[in-house]
Amino acid sequence: MYVLKKIGLIALGAILLLLTACTEIPKPTPELEPTPVLEPEPTPELEPQDGQSEEEDQPGEGVPPTALEAATTVLRALKNGDMKTVAAWASRKGVRFSPYAYVDTKTDLVFSRDELEGLMGDPTERIWRTYPGSGDLIELTFKEYYNQFIYDADFMSDAEVSVNEMLGESTTINNLNEVYPKESHNFVEYYIDGFDPVYEGMDWRSLCLVFEKIGDDSALVGIIHNQWTP
Template identity: 55%
Template sequence: MYFAKKIGGLALIAAMLWLTACSGTPEAGTEPKQTPEHSQEQTPVQTQKPIPEQAPEQTEKQTPEQTSTAQSAATTESPQETETSSTGQPQDLEGLPPSVEEAATTVIRSIKNKDMKQLAAWVHRDKGLRFSPYAYVDTKNDLVFTREELEGLMNDSTKRVWRTFAGSGDLIELTFADYYKRFVYDADFIQKAEIAVNKGLGQGTTINNLNEVYPKEQYDFVEYHIAGIDPSVEGMDWRSLRLVFEKIGEDHALVGIIHDQWTP
């Protein structure tokens, strides 16, 4: 009987030990719970490192680069736009060679104003300036003057032979000032003339050999033509003045002043 009670006590103790062992399972299970908690603590750290560290760095790097690129682009484009826009301004054209029309405009004004100094400045330095009283250019008998000679001619009282008058054949013996009134600016070419470039407008009985003496490949001319002055003579008083320029690159130098008019 005693033995049975002892066995029963041992069984009770074993049962209690078993219960104690079972109650330790949750304690063992707490370790896996800590492991996920530990992994969750590490995971955000690893995730946060690339995102907050890389994204701001890229944003901070790109923004200044883009800003500096835009600024440098704006700095580069601004002068170009200024140069392009200012190219059409008159002050920028002052240093450029004039077109033949622009050159002729300046020359005809100096002729009207008898500004011999400005006129001389347009004359070809080596070839000088030839004066032809009629359409036919006489390379042997037409008078040619250098720049230096031309400046003082208006006050020169010397009478020169400038060929012969059409029809009569008499010598055209005049001072430069008188020749100027008769065979240069003898009509208001600035106000009343029709203007053409490399095209003849007036045509009389005198042969026009301009393009033979001054080939178009090397020369340009601008003609000022007045169809008539007095209506009663029905155009028999027409006038033309042709300014001949040698083409020197993009520039022009005056080489000839050819007067033309109705001839019998």
């Protein structure tokens, strides 16, 4: 009888061990930390490219360009000595250069598109007219003429601008509207009202760019310089 009880206890112990093994409490799964949400980095602002000028940022011309838009492009080219761009705007008849307000259709020099492109580097001295008062010949290379009778002041930055209205008045007869009738031409004048108070405004300067109307388009036909004359 004792033996049977012992066997029974052993069997019971084995059963309890088996149940314990089968019902082992699983270890708790460690909690995962939430994945942080990365904020997108701001896109850096692009710096202007080296050599990029303020003029390149200016709005372009309309299609077709207005007289003022055309004149602005030509004046910018003149300021930079860019005769290739000036030539691109030139009329097929060429461009006439007048050192003073009176346009002399007989003696003022006219240059074709092809001639205009190479003028800045042309060493040829030409007679452009005579100086008022002294009567001496204005005998200059184109670059010298440019410095005295085209861009002799910063018209791009300092000038008052008018379209089809003359601002500068001198003792020289102004026949612009006779040579370039308003029905078929537009002009834009850039006028600077003197530099030195000592001269009481007598050192004023102006530059007129004259365009022929070709349908809705424009072609440069005249560059007229003006200033006080004795």
